[in-house]
Amino acid sequence: MVSILLLGLLALPLSYFLNSLWCLRRNIAAAKATGLPYVVLPWSNLNLPWLILRPFLLPYLNKLPIRDALWFKLLSVDWPWHEQYSIFQRLGCDNFLYVSPVRNYFNTADAAVIDQITRRRNDFPKPIEVYGALDIYGKNVVSTEGNLWRHHRKTVSPPFNEKNNRMVWDESLRQAQSMVSGWMAHQTESSATIDRVAEDCMKLSLHVISCAGFGVNLDWPGPEDQKEQTLANGHASSNMEKEAKASEMSGEHRMSYVDALQSLLHNMIWIFVFPMVLLKWLPFSGTKRSYTSYIEWGKHLRALFDKKKDDIAVGKAQEGMDLMGFLCKGAGMTSDSARMASEKSQSKPLLSDNEIMGNAFIFLLAGHETAANSIHFSCLYLALHPSSQRRLQHSLDRIFGSRPISEWDYERDFNALFGTMAGAVLAEELRLIPPVPAIPKCVPRNASPQTVVSHNQKFTIPPATYINLVSLAAHRNPNTWPAGPPSDPKNPVHPTSNTDNDLEEFKPERWLRESAHASDPSLENDMYTEDAPNTATGTNASHALHRPPRGAYIPFSEGYRACLGRRFAQVEVLAALAVIFKDCSVELAVDQYATDEEVERMSEEEKREVYAKAAGDVRVVMREKMGMLFTMQMREAKVGVRVVKRGDERFAGL
Secondary structure, eight states: OHHHHHHHHHHHHHHHHHHHHHHHHHHHHHHHHHTSOEEEOSSOTTOHHHHHHHHHHHHHHTTSGGGGSHHHHHTSTTHHHHHTTHHHHHHTSSEEEEEOSSOEEEEEOOHHHHHHHHHOTTTSOOOGGGGGGGGSSOOOSSSOOHHHHHHHHHHHSTTOSHHHHHHHHHHHHHHHHHHHHHHHHHTTSSOOOBOOHHHHHHHHHHHHHHHHHHOOOOOOOOHHHHTTOOGGGOOOOSHHHHHHHHHHHHTSOSSOHHHHHHHHHHTHHHHHHSOHHHHTTOOOHHHHHHHHHHHHHHHHHHHHHHHHHHHHHTTOOOOSOOHHHHHHHHTTOOHHHHHHHHTTOOOOOSSOHHHHHHHHHHHHHHHHHHHHHHHHHHHHHHHHOHHHHHHHHHHHHHHHTTOOGGGOOIIIIIHHHHTSHHHHHHHHHHHHSOSSSOEEEEEOTTSOOEEEEETTEEEEEOSSEEEEEOHHHHTTOTTTSOOOOOSOTTSOSSSSSSTTSSTTSOOGGGGBOTTTTOOOTTOEEOSSOSSOTTOOOEEOSGGGBOOOOTTSOOTTOOGGGSOTTHHHHHHHHHHHHHHHHHHEEEEEOOTTTOOHHHHHHOOHHHHHHHHHHHHHHHHHHHHHSEEESSSEEEOSOOOOEEEEETTOOSSTTO
16 A cells, blocks of 8 residues: 555656656747747746745855756746846847647747737737736736727726826825935934935835825824834824724724835745635734735725715715726716615726725836836936936926026926936936836737738737746847947956947936927827837927837837836936936935045046946945846845035035
8 A cells, every 4th residue: 555655646747757858848839930049948937946045046056057047047036136147148039939738838028029928918828827916906007918908998098198197297296305304304313324215215206106096195204203214104094094093092903004015025025826715824923924015905995985885875086096086987887876786786886996996006016116116227227327317417408597496387288397407317227227127918829820020021829828028138139229349348347238239238328319308299290119008108308318119119119008107207217306306316325435535525537436346346246146026126236326415526526
């Protein structure tokens, strides 16, 4: 009996191995038939045991000769960030596949191919199974496809219009002023270095989307609270937060609105890995935090939803964007239907309660992470490139003059920002660090093979193939982008990608045309997608900026699945950058190399040397400590900066 059980146990891994080998041979044959270059992986880079063990095995595997092999590099889920365009360069092709026992993955940095795939939405849908973790509160516009997606999009798109962008602009200006005030107050402390820029940008964006989208007004901590402020314990003073604090004391809530959302986002990896039923009972601290924050944020989301239903029932209207109100009304909810619902009517709404809450969660998630990251990385890049920062400041002086922020106007000023140096800074930051490193598509298993054209040659993508539109590589493709020589050939920004050109470098000036200082607000244009239907467009001066070919620049995707909230993010980021850099400068902290007193005594050349050392450290952190969960973020690392009044810079001559 024991021997039979032992044989059975041995047969299981042997059967798994033989099945994987058979599937791998089948997938290699399919890849070979495309005529494209392909790389064979022993297992998928999304294999769960590999994802768990990789951090522990990597230090040892990196000592082996395999560390430079393409298949080993592709076993990292973050390979688009770490390798950028280099794998395409090594293969000599802008399209390639990697093959695993599970499936084949088609990867492209080819603008023409990306354009075809994004235009043909029925042939190349999203692989919605990848987005399962985003359904924790209900199906939504991100996690659906086909007719269901069209239904969601029709329901959720109305509030994303120019009329509501004014509120986003005003709230972004208000929140950015509070953030900068907190930074300047920090200058009076023993150390003027600020290492919470990423956290503060997340807070700013959360406050903006909460107010503009959901009517939850969140304020920054006062001067005393700033000393020990973190995102996880921010002291909000809105009615929602006050109610949450009272509910927490009465036992209804264990976490506040801000606490619950931030804890949920910080621990979402567990929701990706484990089903919710199992997550509830796992004994680990991370899984417990993840489940608790999921429950608590669900309560707050439900409270927002219930309050909005009550408002609709009595005919109460909210000024501004009111995303939750639009979701309810788009679902067919009126004052009459809300009253009927309270009387347990059996009529079926256009969106279920769970779908309304699922879309609300997606708006909050995407609406604050994307903008926050762009503000954060723009600040870091401008600190790394003081000459670009000065050019931005001079541009802001031309736009705003001596007007106080209270007189900045969306209709008048946003267009000017978008078409000059501020817009170029945002465009360049999104080129180098798009919100996601690759946009997933697929050819479904039950579909026909799909043909695309690259450089006048056709090739076919077989069914059951996942597709990565590798934005990080497409944005650096020298076959598409004008490129100059590298600034420092001996010290390239990336060790292997584009070492012979400047496409890895932050150069917002590459976006400026000769007419960059002139703007024509009468022109209707959009910097990212010209033809995507039902997207927020408006008059702007982006015609003054370089326009890449379609498919070459996809920070917000393209085509029918282009990001609904892209203009929301653009307005927020540009308003925040204008507030920060109109009266202030951001410099890297050099505390590791010199004290403030030593810096004061340095010559210009000595300052240049010490700043170069700090910049080198920051570049290493940005290259090695970045990763992807929902969006590209800096993981487990912080960059210290100094925020000073213009004219008080320590490294102004660089």
